[in-house]
Amino acid sequence: MKISKYILGSFLAITASASFTSCSDSFLDEEYKSGYQSPYLETEQGVFDLATSLYANLRFWFAYDWAHATTQIGVDEFSIGTDNSNETWNIYDSRLGPSVVTQNGNTAAAETIWDQMYYGISSANKVIANADIITDTDKHNMVLGEGYFLRGYNYYRLCAQYGSVVLITEPTEGVVRSFTRSSEEECLKQAISDLQQAYNLLPEKSIETYRGKLGWDKYAAAHFLAKALMLRVSERNDSWNAAYKAEDLTNIITLCDDVIGSHHQLAGDYRDLWNWTGTDCATETLSEWLLVAQFNKDAAADGRFGNRIYSNFNPQFSNGVFGNWIQRGQWIGVDFQRCRPTEYNYMCFDKINDSRFWKSFRTIFNANRNLGTSESYSKPDNTPDNDKDNEKYVVSNAGDPVIMFIPNGVKGNNIYYSDDWDQYNFGLVGSSTFQYNGKDVPNAILQYTKDGKWNTYLDRSTKTSEWKTYPDNVFCGLCKVEDGTRDDEKNDYSSRDGVLARVGETYLLKAEALVRQGKYQEAIKVVNILRARAAYKAGEDRTLHTDGNQAFENNIQYDQYKEQYKAYSKTNTYILSTGVSDFSHATDLQIASYTQLPEEDELILSKLNGVKGYNCSGDYERMLNFIMNERTRELDGEWVRWEDLARTKLLIPRAYAFNQEVAKSGTLDEHHLLRPIPQSFIDGLVNDDGSPLSQEQKDALQNPGY
Template sequence: MRYINKTLVCGALSMLALMGTTSCGDDFLKEDAGHKVTDALLEDETGALKMAAGLYGNIRWHFGYEWAYGITLYGCDEFTNGADLTAEPWNTYDNRLNALDCTPALGAANKNCPAVSALWDEMYYGISTANLVIDKAVNVQNEDSRNKALGEAYFLRGYNYYRLFCQYGGVVLQTEPANGVVRKFYDRATEDETLAQIISDLENAYQMLPKDKWRGNGTWTKYTAAHFLAKALLYRQSERCASWAGKYDKNADLTRAIALCDEVIAACPLAPDYWDLYAKWTGVDCKNEGLSEILMAAEHNEDSSTQGRFGNRTYNYFDPQFSNFSGGWVQRGQYIGGMDFQRCRPTEYAYSVFDNVNDARMWKTFKTVYGLNHANKTTEAVVAENGIKAEQMPGIGDEGIIFILNKKDDHRFDGEPYGTFGRGGVPHSFVNPLTGKWVPNAFPTFMGGKYVLFNYGVSGNTATSNVFCGINKTADGSRTGEKGDAHRDVIMARSGETYLVKAECQVRQGDYAGAINTINILRARGQWKNGEDRSYYTDGSMAFLKSDGGDKDNSTAAAQAVKKNKDFTGKVLTNTEAYYASMTHKNTYYLSTGIAETTEASDLQIKSYTQLPAEDEAILKEIGATSDYDRMLNFVFNERTRELLGEWNRWDELARTGLLVKRAKAFNPEAAPNVQDRHMYRPIPQKFIDTLQNEDGTNLSDAAKKAWQNPGY
C-alpha cells in the first residue's frame, strides 16, 4: 500500500515545513521548522500546539492547482469548460475519467489534468499527521492546551475523511499512527462505517475546540466543527445514503443538525453586505478576512516560505480569455485581479438563476466590465472597419469588454438596434446607448429568446467558447507578478452556507415554510439596500492601489505595464495607469435590465413555498420537479448557486442528494451526453489498488482488485 504508507509514515515529518507558532495573530501560518519531532515534544504543551498548527497547512493543498475546480465544480450545473481543456475529463465524464491518472499519454490535453489519485493521497497525508497528534497529545498535562491540540487534530481528520467520503464513498479508515510500520493489507470500510467515523471525529472536535479564534484568523473553532458536523448528519439522511441509513433516526439526525446550525448562526453572524465576503478584499490579511461569517479558510499570505507548491492559484480559473478575444484592447497584468485561464465558464443556468433586477448578489459576483487599457488601433481604422462615427470612439478607461446579463424574455437587442455585437477581432458596430461609445467587445447573454453568449468564442465551437462573464470571488490585486501566487485566503466554509444546510434539513422534515423563512434571511442580505448605487462595481483588484481602497500600493505600481499598454498618443502606461484604465468600478446593470435608474431598496422575500420566483419556476419545469419535496429541494440548490456560486463544493452537494445527473444533463451541455449514476462516485485510484496485498503477503487477484473498485469503473 505504497501511497497510503507514504503518507502515514512520512506525512508528519514533511508537514513540519508548515509548522506554525502558537501566538495569537492575524496570520499564524508561518514557517517554523527549527524543532525536531519526538514523542516528548508531542506530549509537551508547546510542541503539541505547534504540531497541531501544522495541520492547517494540509488544507492549502485544495487550492494549489487545477484540482481546486476540477473535482469540485466541473461536471455540474453551474460551470462547464472554456476553450482550455486541461481538466476536461472531469467535466465531460468521458472515458478518460477512470481509475488511472489521466496523462497526455492517456488522452489528457496536457500534464496538468487533475489526477484521480490527488485527493486520495493528500487527504491521507493530513490524516497521518492528525493521527500522530491524537496519539501523543492526550499526554499533554494542561487541559486547555490538550483540548486545543486534540480538537484541531480530530477536526482535520474528520474533515479529510469527509472529503474522501464525498468523492469515493467508503474508504480505508486509519486512525492509528503508522509508527514506521509499512502495511500493504487494508480493508475498505463501508460507507456507514466511514461516515460514522467522520461524525465521531467532528463530534470530538466540537466538544474540544474553543469558541474563539485563539490563533487568529483561520483558527478552527467549535463553530467550524459544528458546521461540518451538521453537514455530516444531513449527509446521512441524504439520497446517496438511502440504501443503508434507515437504521438511523431521520428526525434525530436532522433535528440535531438544525440545532448545530442555529448555534453557528447565533455565534457567527452574516457579514452586513455580500460585497464584504469577496469583492471588498483590500490586501493581504485585510480586515474582511476576519469576518465573523467565515468559519474556515485556507490561509495564504506574502511570506514566501508559506507559498511554493500549494500556493493560491485560484485567481487563474474564473476569468474569460480576454487577452485572446479582445482584439488587443484589454491587456492582462497583475493590476487585473484575475488571470484569463478560462477554466470555469458559467452555464446558461448560472446566469438565469438570478433575478437580475433585484438580487444584488449577481452584480457583486459577476465581472461585467473590463476597461480599455490599450489603444490597439487608431480612430480612423476603427471607424473604417466597424462603420461607426469618430465621436463614438472610446478612449483609455472606457468600456473595453462588456457582458450584458439580460433575461431570455428581454427583446431590446433583437435585430441589434444599437449595432452588431462581437469581439475585438471581428468588425461590429455596437454602440452602448447609455454612453454613446463603441465597445470593442460587446456580448449579450440572450437575444431573440435564445442563449447566445457562447456563440462569440474564437473557436466558433459553443462547447469550447472562451467568451463568458466570469466571477470575481478569487480576484487578487496584491500579486506582484502576472502569474505569481495569490495572497488572499480562500474561504472554505461560512455561516451563509449554514443557513442553507438548516433550510435543507427543514425541507427533509417537511417544514417547507420554515425553510423559506430561513432562506429569506440570506435573501434579505442579497437585496439592494436603500441608497445603494446599483451601477457600482469592485473586486479584489482594488488591493493594487491604496488610493482606490487597497491597504497599500502594490510594489509594481510605478513600473511600466508588462504588456506595454499604450494610450492613443503612443505613451506606455505605468501599472497604476493601466489599473485605473482597467478598473472602471462600473457594471452593466442598467444596460442589462433596462430599468430606470433607482436607489430604492429591492425585495427578494418569498411569501410562500407554493409561489417561488419566476427564475426558479423555469428551472423546476426544466428538470421536471413537481412534488413539494422535489421543488423545495431543488429550490434550496438554486439558492445555493445564488449564494455560493464557485465556492468549491457543488459536486459533493449534488452527488449527496442524487441531483447530479439530472441537473448536469439539464444545464451542462458538455457533461450531458456521458454523465450517469455511476458518476456520483469517483473511481478508487488504480495505483493505490495495485499496491495492495492480501494479509498473507500475496498479491491481490484481478477479482479482488475489482471488488475494491467503485461500480462502473
C-alpha cells in the same frame, strides 16, 4: 495576527527533528513518513507545533487545477473554457478513471484528494495519540480538538468524493501495505464522531494568543458536523440510511441554530464578503467565516501549496478574440478560463433585485494597451452610413471600456434592438458597433437576444447572416477570488485566504434539513433571511463594482503599472442589463409561500423536469431543487457544488439539463456519483502475508463502474 505566521516555524521544527517530508508521492508513502519517530514529537511543544501545522492541510483545496476539477466543473453551474486540461472531469468520459488520462501538466490526477486527505489524517492521528502530553487544560483541549477536527473534516471530504474509504485512526509505524475499505456507513460514523469530539473540545472562540483570530472553534466543527450528517441522510445513501434520518435531521437543525446564534454572524452586505483590499485586510476576519485556508505574502510560509485559484474564473479577455486591447497581469488578473458559467448560472438570478449576481460577477473590462484606431479589428462592413473612415474601432484612452457583458435576463428585452439594422446584439467580429458615453465599445455582449437566444450573435460577416455561438472563452466571469497584491502575472501565489465554510451556508443547511422534514414553509422563512441581505438597500448604487483587483492600488508596483491597472472597472452594466436607473427604493426578494416560487426558479424547474426521466413536480422535489438554486445564488463558485449534486443524486438530471458539454458527451451516468479509487493506491497493496492482490481483489476495492 493570522495563524499562518506560525505554520512555517512549526514545519521547520518538525522538519529538522523528524525528517518530515512535505512532497510525498503517494498514499502509502504518506503513511510511512507520518510515523514521526522523532522524540521531539513526543514532547509538549512538539505536539503543539504539529497541531499548528494541521492548518496547512487546508491549503491543498486552493492549489492548482484539482481545486476546480474535483469540485466545480462537470455540474450545472460551470463547464470549462477553451482550455481542455481537465475536460474529462467535466464530461465524465472514459479518461476519468482510476488513473486519469493526462491531457497535459495541468490535468488533475485521480489520487490527489485521496493522498492529501490521508496526509492530514496521518498528522491528526499523531496529534490525537499524543495530546495528553500537554498539561495545560485549555491548550490540551484545543490541540486535541484540532486533531479531531482535521481528521473528521478530511474523512468527510473523502466520503463525499469516494463513498467508502480506508479508516485509519491510529499512528502507523513503518511501511503498511495492507488496508481494507470500510463501508460508507462506517466511514461517516467515524467522520461524525470525530467532528462531535471536535465540537466538544474546541473553544467557543479561537484562542488568539495561540491561533490568531482564524483558529478553529467549536462552530466550525458544528457546521461540518451538520454537513457530515446531511451527507449521511442524502439520497446517495438511501440504500442504508433510513434509521438515521429522523434523528440526524433534528440534530442538523440544532447544530445550525447553534452556529447562527454564535459570534459568527452574517456579514451586513454580501459585497463585504468579496470586497478584498489586500493581504490580511479586515475582510479576512469577518465573523461570517467559519473555516478558511490562510495565506499571506510570506513566500517562505507557503508550505506545500500556494493559492492559485485567482486564474480560474475569468474569460480570456487578453486574447485576440476581444481585440487585444487588454494586457493581463497582477493589475487585472489572469484569464485561464478554467470555469465557464453555464446558462443556468446566469438565469438563476433575479438580476434586477438580487445584488448577489452583481457582487459576484465582473461585467466590464477597460483598455490598457493598443490605444487609438484598431488596424486589425474592424467594424462590420454594413455600418449604416457605410463611411470608410468609420470602419475601424477607436479606443482613445486607457480606462475606456472595451468589453461589456450585458446579462439582460432570461427573456431578453428591446432596449438595444435596431429596426434599421434588424439586429439586437452587438460586439465581436460580425456584429454592429456599440457606443457607451459616446465612445466605441468593440465588445458589447448580450446574454439573450430579442428572440431569447442565449450566448449567440448574428454573424454579419457572412452573406447568409447566420446565428453563431460565442466561443467558450467568451463569458461573464465570477470575481470572488481576484487578487491585486501579486507581484507577477501568473508565477506568483495569491495572498488571499481561501474560504471553505461560512455562515451563509449554515442557513442553507438548516433550510435543506427542514425541506427533508417536509416543513417547506419554515424552510422558506430561513432562506428569506439570506434573500433579505441579498436585496438592494434604498439608495444603494447598483452600478458599483468591487473585487480583489482593487488591492493593486496598495501594491508596491502601482506607480510602475498604474496605466495597466486602468483595465480594472469600478462600474458594472446593471443599468444596461435591466433598464433600471432609479435606485431610490429597496428591492424585495422575499418569497411568500413555497407554493409560489420565483419566476426564475419555475423556469429552471420546467427545464429540468423530465430530463433523464427525472420528475420534479412534487413539493419535495421542487423544494430540494429550489434549495440547490439558492445555493448557487449564495455560494456560486465556492467549491461545494459537485459534492452537493452527487450526494442528492441531482448531478445527472441537472448536469444534463444545464451543462451543454455533458449533454453532448452523454457519458455521465450513475456510477459517476462517486469518484474512482486511485489505481496508485490499489496497486500498492498486498495481502497480510505479503502476497500481491489478485485482480479479483483489486476489482473489489474499486467503486462500481470504473
